[in-house]
Amino acid sequence: MLKKKAQTLPAGTRLDQYEIVEVLGGGGFSFVYLGRDPAGERVVIKEYMPARLAYRNKDLSVVPRGTSEASRFNRGRMLFFQEASALATLKHPNIVNVISFFRANGTVYMVMDYQEGKNLQRYLRSRGGRLSARFLRTVFPPLLDGLEEIHRNDLLHLDIKPGNIHIRPGGHPLLLDFGAVHGFPQSRQSQPGSVISAGFSPIEQYEQNGYVGPWSDIYAFGATMRACIEGKPPPPARSRYERDTLKPASEQYRKHYPAPLLRAIDWAMEVDPLLRPQSVAEFRAALLAEEAPPDPDASSSGLGRLVASLPWGKG
Structure with a gap:
């Protein structure tokens, strides 16, 4: 050997x-x-x-x-x-x-x-997280389109994370590394081994008979977006299942990112698979939802101008 x-x-x-x-x-x-x-x-x-x-x-x-x-x-x-x-x-x-x-x-x-560009994980390390809302809304909707095509063909990726996303010049993303991809519906019992990426894999991927589906990829997708904000992986799903101490993104980052974007991330990262979006279409609608128009009274008092001036990240 x-x-x-x-x-x-x-x-x-x-x-x-x-x-x-x-x-x-x-x-x-x-x-x-x-x-x-x-x-x-x-x-x-x-x-x-x-x-x-x-x-x-x-x-x-x-x-x-x-x-x-x-x-x-x-x-x-x-x-x-x-x-x-x-x-x-x-x-x-x-x-x-x-x-x-x-x-x-x-x-x-x-x-x-072979494609020129930069790995998202390396880019995150260089920036320390806090990628802008503009960056998130430029890169991730096209990736959702690719993921939807995978699901349309009755396949799952099962290893979405920053290290498996490639950003080409101009911000055009590619979904990489399909080493864990397999068909659905089926349980993990039918696979020869489990690919677990701590912080990104949902709880059902930890179980041999866990029932995986599009909702599994959506959890990893939301966790990847949260990592772009925080600069590090979220806590592993297994530890969240035992005791969830992760503060919702919609609370922790509400001053820096649009509320619909943060709520979509929180929804995707529900520990219980049944509470997550069940399809890419559901998640996309939440992610691209528009914010409610500002309150005219708040704007006249100067509060609207203050909110509009808050930072949105580094990108």
């Missing part, structure tokens, strides 16, 4: 018609590489490589760690291939484009368009 640092494919490795240039990231269930196609154009290559279930052999093949892990590895590999096939049919300006997918080295690979 190779050492952990050698688990990724080395630069220069040939995969189908592509060549590995460098490692971009990964861990958990996959590795992500920068690659080049036969014309020399950059692409992103994702490899199914569940570290807990498999290792990289000296011939670069991916091998289950033992007989007990083999069945889970094989099922995960099958689902990865099926999901890549489904995602390749999704063509939307706010969903990363899957160019091709294929089997090699005992595992499965997915090839996607």
